[in-house]
């Protein structure tokens with residue numbers, strides 16, 4: 266009797282984000298999990314802990330932890346969170362040298378053991394590490410994608426919902442550009458059930474457009490610095506729950522072929538005049554990985570800011586080349 270293979274998800278990195286991912290995948294029954302970490306016992310311990318809760322969570326997935334990359338063989342999707350997180354006062358770019366080494370190691374093993382997988386990169390600086398992952402694996406560009414935009418858009422939506430006093434699920438928001446200080450929250454596309462957020466903000470401030478703009482500017486600024494705000498509070502490590510659910514949303518859209526329209530870091534050739542660079546735009550994710558990139562009209566100012574963001578990532582890529590990683 267021929268059998269249908271079970272969905273297999275490899276998580277590279279069993280730290281804070283990898284652990285939450287494993288837990289969520291188990292609870293949602295999305296697929297079998299292999300947690301890989303150089304700290305093999307940490308991976309084994311987390312896998313065991315999650316497996317031992319399976320009766321209560323009613324989970325039927327298989328989960329294992331290991332330091333052995335060969336166990337990812339046959340994975341449909343690989344989510345990479347291996348790498349150092351920031352400490353207070355650090356920018357994501359400060360992680361570049363140390364995390365590049367880890368990505369080269371992870372990428373080499375993914376290429377060897379899971380050559381048909383779609384890879385989602387979470388490790389920071391994410392846009393640069395996604396570029397490096399594609400370079401190391403040489404996978405087609407639609408099978409290497411970075412997580413940043415889903416999280417940044419969710420942060421933007423959260424702050425808008427608090428300001429407007431509406432449910433966050435009724436907000437649509439998108440953040441383009443790099444997952445860093447130069448990210449570009451798209452104000453004109455921020456809506457509440459299709460109503461521009463700026464219209465509602467202006468109403469809230471009794472028609473005072475400059476006050477509404479001031480409040481929106483503060484929300485945009487807080488969104489760009491949101492990761493650092495969490496780092497500053499945690500002091501040891503960076504955000505882990507929201508990055509995990511964001512990466513999982515992408516994985517789920519790919520594995521279930523949902524074709525969700527999600528802001529994420531994809532290789533743009535002619536799109537947005539990016540000229541063959543990874544950056545955050547909006548894409549359709551399905552069985553094929555990145556199935557298409559939606560080119561939406563941007564204002565002149567947003568186009569300029571996107572270019573600044575792409576140029577910042579180009580500087581990082583140049584640094585990787587100087588360091589001999591590419």
Ligand code: APR
Nearest residue numbers: 278279280281282302303346347348349350367387388389
């Ligand atoms: N292969 C596998 N795992 C590795 C490797 C490697 N070569 N190098 C390091 N790791 C593991 C570490 O042992 C650690 O368990 O990666 C894990 C990272 O976990 P945390 O330090 O808890 O970091 P986390 O909060 O999960 O963030 C991971 O995502 O958002 C980004 O900035 C963040 O770069 C960081 C990454």
